[in-house]
Amino acid sequence: MTASAIGPDPTGPRTVEPLGPDSLTWRWFGDWRGLLLAPWAGSMQNMHPELGAGVAEHSRFFEERWERLFRSLYPIGGVVYDGPLAARTAREVRGYHASISGVDERGRPYHALNPGTFYWAHATFFMLTVQVAERFGGGLTDAQRHTLFDEHVRWYALYGLSMKPVPGSWEEFQRYWDHMCADVLEDNRPTRDVLNMRRIARPPLLRLLPLPLWALVRIPLVRLTLWITVGLYPQAVRDRLALRWTPHDERLLRMLGGLVHHAWRCVPRRHRFHPRARAGWDRERGRRGRSVRGAVETPARNLPPEERRGLPQHYVPRS
Template identity: 60%
Template sequence: MSTSRDPEPLGPDSLTWRYFGDWRGLLCALWAGSMQNMHPGLGAGVEEHSHFFEERWERLFRSLYPIGGVVYDGPRAAETAREVRRYHDTISGVDSAGRPYHALDPDTFYWAHATFFMNAVLTAEHVAGGLSEADKRRMFDEHVQWYAMYGMSMRPVPATWEDFQAYWDRTCREVLEVNLATRQVLDLTDLARPSTLRWMPRAVWRVARLPIGRGFAWLTTGLYDPSVRQLLGLRWRRRDQVLFVLATRTISTAFWLVPFDRRYHPRARAGWLRVRGEWPADVHGPASPARWRARHAGAFTEDDAQPREGAPAR
């Protein structure tokens, strides 16, 4: 339960509520995962502790529930934030370059949060109608309030939206690196069939996953900063940019046909229902359904708190 010392959670008047739990944010999921993994500390933690690459869909969808809860759980949001933070307590080690890492290192933990914030910004900017500079400053202030829920050091958090832009650019240019975790997350050639498509014959999925994977990789390339494209050796032509704008505007327009509540992930939807009095105020939003539960022990990142089989002993 929350206490009087907990930071004030975000509410339905925030732009973050409007965009973070929107299903269109999944179009930026490969971007967010790769941006996180390019950070040395995060990449090492994924390589040595995570089962992500054996269960991409399960790991993605079960993560959405508690992470979304930090935004949408209202009076229980601080409790959810402490739960998410606890999952990272034992994720530590020494990477292949001899650098120590810990998931709760303030700079590492904040970078992950910064990518979630920018995921919401990119979703709004490209596939949800656009953002003004004033909106971006407002969302920046909200992301600070959101980050405070975790009880982490606020030292790495930039003071203003302009400072954040400089921080983001500096990190992209000077900190991020191409590592095994990055190459693996961007490799969609063997993308497993999600459980929601069990009705699809495996032979059909093996054919369908090729254009799906290429489409996501192309969209992700368009979302990257130019410096990140250069780091990854990716080409982006003027023609690509024109097609990118056309595709994202089409998605943005078409999505307005979707009823409001159906635009949101279940945990986010529960938040909207709660503020309308249609969900109990003292009850968490829904947990991850059984089809997304870990095939390994634990759930969300509890399973990541233990070293993977075959991970180097440190």
């Protein structure tokens, strides 16, 4: 891998208009229903050889699973929802990855800013948006899929990396996705670690639940989460991981998706979104008390351990 293969696009900066409230991505990406897909997204990302190697050698995700997940939502969501400062947020996110490089256990070099690697992570976030809408949001028309594709290209361009890995159309993206799932992704330890939730800690929403009760509740919640995750995988990924999925499972997942979609209509609109997304909507709607940035930062409970807060790969808001 040459130096020119990583880092900012050597052709120079591009002027990219950030996504706004008129976009379909704003409607779906920051929706709390996306948490149903967190293990799906994490495992799909980690199956990429370079990305999985970076996680294995540089990440403490599995020691602070919930904290890492919830703090990441802020800057990643900000690239979509930060409006006039979305490009700055994108540069910050890119910067967190600049020092993540090495050689994996099979002797293959990797770098988190290799455009093909970085784009794969972005592609999973795009497909998470599609899956939330398709599976738990009532479905998408073909025109909406094309629109979401076009929006994800603008979203990715904010990072300032090479656009070479980005497919040229929704149809080309589908071929790219199928190729990655069938021919590139691997069954590796970081992927299996994402799927191993037997001893997962209480999520923040249930932090007041007594530990003995959590020990009981955890079992069905983990089984349900893993079942949903397997159902959302492409068949090529299920085959690679030797996971079983039946037509009956598929019917049940479609029923569950319909129930979630209809129940979600009862949730007040403003509370359907992650705080960073909610702040973006508030800014655009002129709610008082919001800054120009219109963003909020992760609370202290989600920060990395004190001794790691100075490392360049960690998002730690300025106090």
